[in-house]
Amino acid sequence: MKRHLRLLSLALAAIMLALSLTACAEKPQEDNGISKAVELYGTDYNYTSDELEEMQKAIFSFMPTAPSLYEAFADYFYVGGCINSGDLTGKGENFTSMMKQFNTFVLENEAKPEGMHPEEDRYYFDTVDRFAEFGEEYGVRLRGHTLLWHAQVPDWFFFKKGTSGEAASAEQVLKRIDEHVTTIVKRYKGKIHVWDVVNEVFNDDGTLRNSRWLQLVGDYDGDGDQYDYIEAAFKAAAKADPDVRLIINDYNLEWSFAKTQGVYDIVKSMLEDGIKVDGVGLQMHIGFDTNIETLRKNLEILAGLREYNPDFKIEVTEMDVSCFKWGDNSKRVELTESFMAQYNKTYVDAFKLFMEYAEMGILDSVTFWGINDDHTWLNSDGRINHPFLIGSSNRLKETYWQVISLAIE
Numbered sequence: 001m002k003r004h005l006r007l008l009s010l011a012l013a014a015i016m017l018a019l020s021l022t023a024c025a026e027k028p029q030e031d032n033g034i035s036k037a038v039e040l041y042g043t044d045y046n047y048t049s050d051e052l053e054e055m056q057k058a059i060f061s062f063m064p065t066a067p068s069l070y071e072a073f074a075d076y077f078y079v080g081g082c083i084n085s086g087d088l089t090g091k092g093e094n095f096t097s098m099m100k101q102f103n104t105f106v107l108e109n110e111a112k113p114e115g116m117h118p119e120e121d122r123y124y125f126d127t128v129d130r131f132a133e134f135g136e137e138y139g140v141r142l143r144g145h146t147l148l149w150h151a152q153v154p155d156w157f158f159f160k161k162g163t164s165g166e167a168a169s170a171e172q173v174l175k176r177i178d179e180h181v182t183t184i185v186k187r188y189k190g191k192i193h194v195w196d197v198v199n200e201v202f203n204d205d206g207t208l209r210n211s212r213w214l215q216l217v218g219d220y221d222g223d224g225d226q227y228d229y230i231e232a233a234f235k236a237a238a239k240a241d242p243d244v245r246l247i248i249n250d251y252n253l254e255w256s257f258a259k260t261q262g263v264y265d266i267v268k269s270m271l272e273d274g275i276k277v278d279g280v281g282l283q284m285h286i287g288f289d290t291n292i293e294t295l296r297k298n299l300e301i302l303a304g305l306r307e308y309n310p311d312f313k314i315e316v317t318e319m320d321v322s323c324f325k326w327g328d329n330s331k332r333v334e335l336t337e338s339f340m341a342q343y344n345k346t347y348v349d350a351f352k353l354f355m356e357y358a359e360m361g362i363l364d365s366v367t368f369w370g371i372n373d374d375h376t377w378l379n380s381d382g383r384i385n386h387p388f389l390i391g392s393s394n395r396l397k398e399t400y401w402q403v404i405s406l407a408i409e
């Protein structure tokens, strides 16, 4: 109730400010969305309580009157968004919203191997350079995603130089990993603060993915384990920038015990061998029907890695909550009251859990795989999904209010 009253007075303040602005002959170029509120709700003060309720829901994330996710959760974790270099405009509603709501950012595609290192002798740094400059200018924390992955990686990494079919030797692949990781991590030393060193290297049953990296390098040093390419990447990254945080990132760690155990075992063994691993990234591409108690058990398993690295952290790296069940191929979902109640509860329960783990010093960031519902990989093939707290056109959804209420009065 207290929040409702506060929001109401904030909304009225915005309308009054808008009235004074419209009284001026010239409309300001950047009014942070106040004109949009006036356009939708007019400037008449005789609102019914239903309309006032509606107005509260319609506040946009870029408005000065809107709260800020990262400020609300500042005592717990960073809150982030995934962007593209095209989002670095310095102006507009999306930019205002993302800077107001988030304090950590990651590029959706442009820092992947195919984006940054398309040919063996040619790097492409322009977009990631711009991302790094943006981070410095605004003082935000940047995540680098990702140094090695089985997807979005050019073939040249795996072929003998100058051929397009002959497999490269293990030595050659290891040399390329070292050169690739060292060059990129060094270039962004002090500017990109955390790297997903490897992405999706496990199967859901906890075994290692049979990627070309694994096939070509395998157990190169003969010590009995097959993940020498992962060790090589982590070692090179730590050498290139001893202060950067190094993460092993994967999906389905929210529900698969076997996969989580697989990650635990390998990270433990790398830490015992003196290799720097700072944390595990949980992608957190989940559905509205996710069992948060199962997620809790998996966080517990990963938290055990603190025994081997006292500063070990879990990062939520790519969060979105789909409105569709796994395997449901329909294009639209009806956002009924009962559906939204379940949907909101999943988000709220997940955030409560993140806050608990943050209070224990184990979880330090929650990044969404987008900045609002207008752009999400979950909208492929004509589907319309609604996976974030911030909706289309940066509208603040009821889900947003429920989640942020966990951290503010």
Ligand code: GLA
Pocket (backbone or CB within 6 Å): 108, 145, 199, 251, 283, 285, 318, 377
């Ligand atoms: C994975 C990757 C991301 C992105 C998403 C889907 O989670 O880690 O980089 O490609 O898939 O868009």
